[in-house]
Amino acid sequence: MAANTKAPILVVLQLSGGNDCLNTVIPYSNPLYRDNRPKVGIPEDQVLAIDNSIGLHPTMGPIKKLYDEGKVAIIQGIGYPKPSRSHFRSMDIWHTCEPEKVGNEGWLGRAIRDIDPQKENVLTGVNFGRGLPRALAAPGVPVASVGNLETYGVLTGIEAEDQRTMALETFSRTYEPMLGKGPVLSYFAQTGLDALEGADILSTAAANYSSTVKYGNDDVAQYMRNIVQTHLANLGTRILYTTAPYNSFDTHAGQLVNHTRLWTQTSKAIEAFYDDLKEHNATDNVVLFVFTEFGRRVHDNGSGTDHGAGGAAFVIGDAVKGGLYGEYPSLEAGKLLEGDLHYNNDFRGTYATLLERWMGMDSKPIVGGTFEQLDFL
């Protein structure tokens, strides 16, 4: 793999389920916050204040530390017009940049196609998790989707090594002749051969990695570790993606306990990710983008919070100009949208910023138009 090790890398962490932004980036001195969160509020003395009105959740110490070092951009009030409160639809909109109609092509799938139009590297984009998020899907764009880097591959259930080698040889020899047999079979054959090649190359990543950094055992931490392993293996991967699985941020009930656990894990995973890159002198060309499909209802429901609209996102990295971007949406009753925070900057502006100013790409065809960019890069 002839990879430019200093090419810009984009890592995306998706917080599925709708992260409660009001308890993540907390308007702690606003009396309306207290009024709206009688049961699911964070006491002022526990908030990690970043100025005299906004602070982070108490479990976000590692992110606060990076923020103090100027490496974290917090994008407040991020969203899109006419918000959908369906997990699936809203996530789809974030994935495809199509708020009006249902799209089936992902923004990062399009980006991967632009980076590698000849499909020279089947690992230009890699997902960690089961199944492929729509953000990475585009017709004819190979993207490896890795459940577990240590065990990833085709026919991994065959334990005897010589038997598996033989089965894989047969696999590739039966797929190759299908390449010329009409569009459907050719597509299947190419997809299979790409998966095999990707798995083959990726199998070296875990083996050659060593680090003193300890990650948690939760899914996100393990996937973040896999992302670092893959990045450090210099395989030419430019876009790496992972997801907090099972809609875990969907805290309708028992939010105080669950949200605390989720952000403890997520903050630690991001800390380990950054420390690990640092240990390998590899922080300067990596930017991490953390997003969720929507924020949650302003007023709590007694135990949790229901689906909302405007949210918050994070961009983290050495190259990032840290600080607060966008405006904190008003909590005044008259300025809410059916009980939810109003967005004030379109997520496609943040995508455009990442694509143009970090990845060095033309964002218009990828995000579907021109959107106001932010100055975090």
Next chain:
Amino acid sequence: MADESIALMAHLMRRAGFGAPYAELETRAKKGYEATVEELLHPETQPDLDQDIMLRYKAEWVNKNALEGQQEEWVFRMINTKRPLEEKIALFWHGILCTGHAKCENPRQQSLQFDMFRHKGLGNFRDLLMELAIDPAMVFYLDNCMSHKGAINENWGRELLELFSLGVGMDGKLNYSEDDVKEAARAFTGWTVVNAIPRYPYGRYLSKFVYDPKDHDAGPKTFLGETGNWNGEDIINIVAKQPAAARFVARHLYNYFVADEPQVPAWQHTPPQDMEAIKQLEAEYFRSNYDIRSMLHVLFNADFFKNARFARVKSPVETVVGTTRLVGDFTFPKPGFNGLTLTIRYMGQDLMNPPTVEGWHTGKEWIDSGTLVERINFTADQVGNVNLPGVRDIIARLRAEGPTLSPERLVDGCLELLGGYKLADETHSELVALARNGGEIRTGDAGFPQRAAQMLQSIVATTEYLFA
């Protein structure tokens, strides 16, 4: 052993059901093809599943309060039912007349809709649309409860025409106008639900359909060229008699049971690949007064069906349920069902939760680099497990052929026992080479089961096996 009647039966069972292990194919072939078609088309002649066992072991399946439990219950039904077409037709309608958990958030309500599909899905299409129009999950999913006299919400009116009955257009012309959508929506004002209790903090409650005459727009409407003071039922009556409705149902049946068609949005401009077959089904639609069972009777007995072997890409549900039936696993409500439903989701089909009201895109679109690896690894793990009864049965049948097998015979025997699979010549010779690799094939050897299982694994990993 290469028995054409069994291969044909395997084809029928893959399409009208979720496949069948070899012993069942033998029994059914003995009974005869046409008799089997009759049995499948009349599920009520076969016993239903034992609800007591399900309730005893899996209360969460019967309470139906959580998505996971309800998905598992359906997968259990598909694996173990004696009425395969009943489940297959329910899945068919679920993929067309869609509701999704992402919006409904009430699995029990959706499960009542699936029961309706089981009971009405082989019947009259007009009646089915009527049931759908008063189905609380649907009324909520497509916002008809938000549509009021003087302030219509077009969602249900539009999808009823576009996705549930006519399609945007056919043979290059449009099937309805924007005005027809509005008039349909007006006709359905007052068709609503009560008992919309918020999920938090009360839990999930069922809704009930009600007709509210005070909220119904009783004024005159012109719909598809006919004028009257139409109510919802009139709209459905007018819809059902359109040639476009016959085309819509025929083409969907063809896509699901016969061969992959282009995706629905392309139908307006892309003619059916087999217009002759579609015409036959359309004629039967009108002859039988819109009866789905009659259309399927024509379809399953037609040469265009019998000849369409491996012309469809298996859906994730068909892949997982079919493989599980083949290997004889999960015949009892044992732990582990969630793994099956998650596998189906990872392959791209989250049961009860289609991505949009358009349902799942089918055919080639099931496959991407993530879902392909999930599919191959799952099927290979199952057929490679020599402890599973279905795999043991395949091995025993191969052993019964004699003390030795030629490499060609090992490959062909496995293909037959998997259900009459056919491979491209190149694939076939590669697998024969693989079989030859381990030296003479002695069926009495202790290593024979492993060797046979290895062959099964290589077969299910081929591109050919992606098709049904």
